[in-house]
Amino acid sequence: MKAVYVDAPESIKVKKVEIPALKENEVLIKVRAAGICGSDIHTYKGLHPFRKPPVIIGHEIAGEIVEVGNNVKDFSAGDRVTVEPQIGTGESEGVMTGNINYSDERLAPGIGEWLGAMAEYFISPESQVIKLPDSVDYDRGVLVEPLAVGVHAAYKADIKPTDRVAVIGSGPIGLLTLAAVKHRGVETTLVTDVLDYSLDVAKEMGATLTVNSAQDENWIENAKNELGGSFDKVFVTAGVRGIIDQSLSLLRKGGKVITVAMFNGSQEVNIENLQQNEKEIIGCMTYNRPDTEEAVRIIEEDKIPVNKVISHKLSLDEADYGFKIVDKKEDESVKVLVKFDS
Template sequence: MKAVFVDDAYKVVVKDVEVPEIAANEVLIQVKVTGICGSDIHTYKGLHLFRKPPVIIGHEIAGEVVKVGDAVTKFRIGDRVTVEPQTGCGVCESCLTGNLNYCSRRGAPGLNGWYGTMAEYFAAPEQTVFKLPESMSYDQGVLVEPFAVGVHAVRKADIQLGDRVAILGAGPIGLLAMAAAKAAGATTTLVTDVIDYALEGAVGMGATHTLNIMNKQDWTTEAKELIGGEFDKVLVAAGVPGIVDNAISLLRKGGRCVTIAMFHGTQTFDIVNLQQGEKEIVGCMTYTREDTISAIDLIAAGHVKEDVIITHKLHYNEAAKGFQMVDKKEDSSLKVLVHF
């Protein structure tokens, strides 16, 4: 089968590999579409914390079941599915309490022999696979995984009806987190970025306010002026230096900041502002099964405008072009899909 590899930093190639054999508890999925994620770009640059080249890349997927293991009971050949691309040991306290994303032995595509999703076929354990509603397209289905990231962040933030929420970063994860915040009841959503077309996407996804912060030293004051006050919650979807301190500056007393982005290096912030205002910084790591189920339901209910966030659909032979496009922010790209 054909598979897309990040062979080395900034080098994407298509290779022939064997179709994966499935275990008794696994299903084999014919991949219809995959997505290029921001974390894939970290691998592309050789910066990812644990997924290192050479590797079959990808973890977002929608496709059709073409083979099931002998122990599989919930899926049949022909089922249209997506995958929550993580596994746990199944016996630690984290796994047993539903927090598989905390598991110290957490597995993911591209690690320990598990192929990534950017290939003609993908093998996945039955417990990670979810049926797509009949009304949901494969292009919508591939958004389930990144949207689950946003849903999880909103749960961690405890966003409530009427909350005023700032989303720092208008990439696909930031835009999907904003959609999840709106679904949870946020009535004011301000999105920041340094790229105008990304902010136009935020408007298309339903943001009430946007702010281009390029070359602005005091943009947090401007952001608060735009909404007439401070923010209840801030979702950080850009891992740039100083962003956590910016988030704290936006918050009201007692407000909460949730970090979604993948960070490199150290973040510094004003501890006095944090402490005297009883503000909170909360980490956010992937998602849980509950988040994935909610993501499917919310997409099916129309809470994600896929025609806004999906800007490009490429054949797998054009994957290298897609990675460069996402990395360099070319051709007004947001979510770039790779079709098989």
């Protein structure tokens, strides 16, 4: 089969590899579409903490089961599926509490023997496979996993319909967090970014106000004035310098900041603003099964146009280009899919 490798930092190669042998509790999926994720870009740049080149990349997929192991009970050839790409391992707090995202050791595609998903075929344990509703096509099926991140963030924030919500960063995770928040009934939403085309997508997905923070040095006060005051919840979906303090400045007293983005390095925090106003900063890491199941329901209901985040559908041979434009934020890229023809 052909597979997309991060061969070395900032080097993508398409290579031919053998399809691994199927174990008794596994299914073999013919991949129809795979997404390029922000964490994939961390691997691409050599910055990911535990997924290192050379490695078959990818974990956002949708496809069709073509073979099942002898002990697989709930799936059969022909099923249309996606995959929840994380498994808690070892005697960790996450495994013991049922919060797999807490696990000290987690198995994911591209780690150890579990090969990445951006390939013509992908093997997954049955336990991680999720059926797609008939109405959900493969392209939207790819969005289940990143949308689950936004759903988990909304859960951690304890979102209420009356909340005034800001999303700082309108990349794919920010936009899908917006979708998860709107699914919970929130009407007043601010989305910020430095790229107008990405903010245009936020408008299409129902953001009340969008702001290009690079073009207005007083954007925080202006946004609060336009929407009637400070915000109850602020989601940080871009890991740039100074963004935590910006989010605290948007927040009302007693409000919550939820950190969703992957951060490299440290962030300075105005501890006085945090403490004296009883604001909270909440860590948020991936998702758990209930979040994934809710993500499937959101996509199936089709009330929020999550497909708007898909900006490119590329062939396998164009994967290198896809990684470059996502990394450099070029060609108006948002969510880039790599498609596998039947």
